[in-house]
Amino acid sequence: MTSIVVTGLGAITPIGGDAAATWAAMLAGTSGAAVLNETWAADLPVRIAAPAAVDPSDVLDRVEARRMDRCGQFALIAAREAWAHTGSPDVDKTRLGVVVASGIGGLITTLSAYDTLRDKGPRRVSPLAIPMLMPNSAAGYVGIELGARAGVHTPVSACASGTEAIAYGTDMIRTGRADIVLAGGTEAAIHALPLAAFAAMKALSSRNDDPSAASRPWDVDRDGFLLGEGAAILVLESAEHAAGRGATAYAEILGAGMSSDAHHIAQPDPVGTGAATAMRLAVENAGLGLGDIAHVNAHATSTPLGDIGEAQAIRTVFGSTADDMCLTGSKSMIGHLLGAAGAVEALAVVLTLHERLVPPTINVDNLDPAIDLDIVTDGPRKLPGGDLAALNNSFGFGGHNIALVIRST
Template identity: 60%
Template sequence: MNATNRTVVVTGIGATTPLGGDSASTWEGLIAGRSGVSALKQDWAVDLPVRIAAQIAVEPGEIIARPQARKLDRSAQFALIAAREAWADAGFTAKAGEDAAIEPERLGAVIASGIGGVTTLLDQYDVLKEKGVRRVSPHTVPMLMPNSPAANVGLEVGARAGVHTPVSACASGAEAIGYAIEMIRTGRADVVVAGGTEAAVHPLPIAAFGNMMAMSKNNDDPEGASRPYDQARDGFVLGEGAGVVVLESAEHAAKRGARVYAEALGQGISADAHHITQPEPSGSGIAHALRNLLAGSDLKPSEIAHINAHATSTPQGDVAEIKALRKVFGEDVDHMALSATKSMTGHLLGGAGGIETVATVLALHHRLAPPTINVENLDPEADADVVRGEARVLPEGTIAALNDSFGFGGHNVVLAFRTV
């Protein structure tokens, strides 16, 4: 196989989410159909129109030593926790160079964030106003940089093949993983740590999203607020956390005897060129991304048994995605078990593609599709096989799964994985 068409596999997974402090507890929560959404108890939330969010289950301060944590924005803390788990899960025992299984020059890191160090920026501005110039942290700039999570993960593992930070709103995490696949496929790296992170549970983003009418205001029922495909859906619920995978060339993984979760088939990318925040209503841009995925891989629609949908619980977005699936796959959609895991985790923005890739890979590995919760009255326009009630066993044999991610600005990214 030539260096421009190498097979890529997933050998490690890691996560910290509203459902659990690692990938195992997160997966357990997804399969159980447990909501990670709760009421905001902070004093600053009292006067907000939206007073619910999917907050992290395990605070990073319980895991990262204080001297290091105080130099990291919350988004970088999440990324580091998820990356450490994924790195160890892949079987690496030290950073590149110290672990003889990987050379630093053959290791990359691609960690995305849609918003970056927003809490650092806003908190330090408050310090500046209230306490003066001298009290502003000298760590502020490296903490607020959007590439801070990627840079810190790269430092942690010793990545020298390239450290990158795609920023494409809520498609950022998926685009990071797609970029990482290409780094390996084209021979730039043998191993890449990739994913997405976000930490934007703060009054300003919540107020802004709320005033856009993008978020659910179902404050009286936090656990039932995120309800993709339900006729009464009224917007997404903000979540926080990170999801990271270790991607590796199949040859490199076999050489070191690594366990393989799934094959990473590739990505399909497109842009709507329609509106800064609204999806193209017919799903044509998403359909173009799906066709690009098929054109760039050996994936057959008949192989696709599962889709982890973007499905944020917005009236237009949920339906546009299904229209796109119908445009490209036709009746084959009837045999694709569709899961909307944001019903449980909330919407992690730039971290969504990361944690949902973890969920997609685990769904293939365990042959189990998570349920979509809170769907009491299915929208008739949600013309697909939405997994509801309880988890669904997936078919035997070779099957594939998609992870869809879309973002403000019209960014569309679709990732595909297959059983091994």
């Protein structure tokens, strides 16, 4: 089986304007939560979120920024960083692919264009509105930027989208369609409508008076997730291709497992059957045993049902071997980036394995007694030497379940 390695990383998140800053903030246990001071947030029941640490308009050229939705801006920034990180190689563009996922797409553009239509009439709607709001526009812009001709794709699987993009990019290389693929996710949905809708579903934390404590996976007092935004892109390539150009391999993508719940459009399976299936398949497809998994970066959104279901699924799959694994929940710091969440968390797993450090889960002041797992909470934890493998879990509305197995190099 073709070995797929990660040779470049890029990100823009609520805790950092690039991958290095994001990683440093994760190790420090920094929260990206903030009170929303925009006028449109004043009457919302939830007025907190985790906005990007850097405004993309401060990074991009003014003209190019105006032609992209905010989610496209995030993707392009992360892709440029990832491509530079891997050495900006001169590659065969017919063998270069792009897979950038988004759970919602150009939502800010959609809402803004509707406001223009309502207030100023149809002739004032921008001709750029459609290409800006398309869910695939972010992937398209990245592909155009790099001249990628092996295929440009956009998985849409709600909160599992970013992880699915990495799995899809891996398959593109393994099936011989590409030698190198930029894969990840992007999302920009911090706006009155999604905040109001998620709040109506009772999905969001309502800790308006204490935003940094709002996202608290596995804590007994968790009350919902914190909406975040940003993007992460990983450069994937065959180990042979990477070695041929002298690229550094930061980790290896071994396998993925996918399943669907067929349970409810927005509620997780309370016993985590589908999640368990995805994890089991990921380990099997990676060619590993259950005891080979040392770490899990969990989906862990900080919702009462979701955290329990995932924990039960982990215990179901791994049994007593789960006692030898440590878990972390990145969303405690970055919030829930929806379609970009899994990509940011995959980036965290790559760096966890490369640097042998597991970032902490913050805000676990009182661990839910139903969570019978080893959660890293008090600062980063050192991992042992030797070959290590980790699991990255992502689950989404619609019953999408995806798990990735990533191994140290």
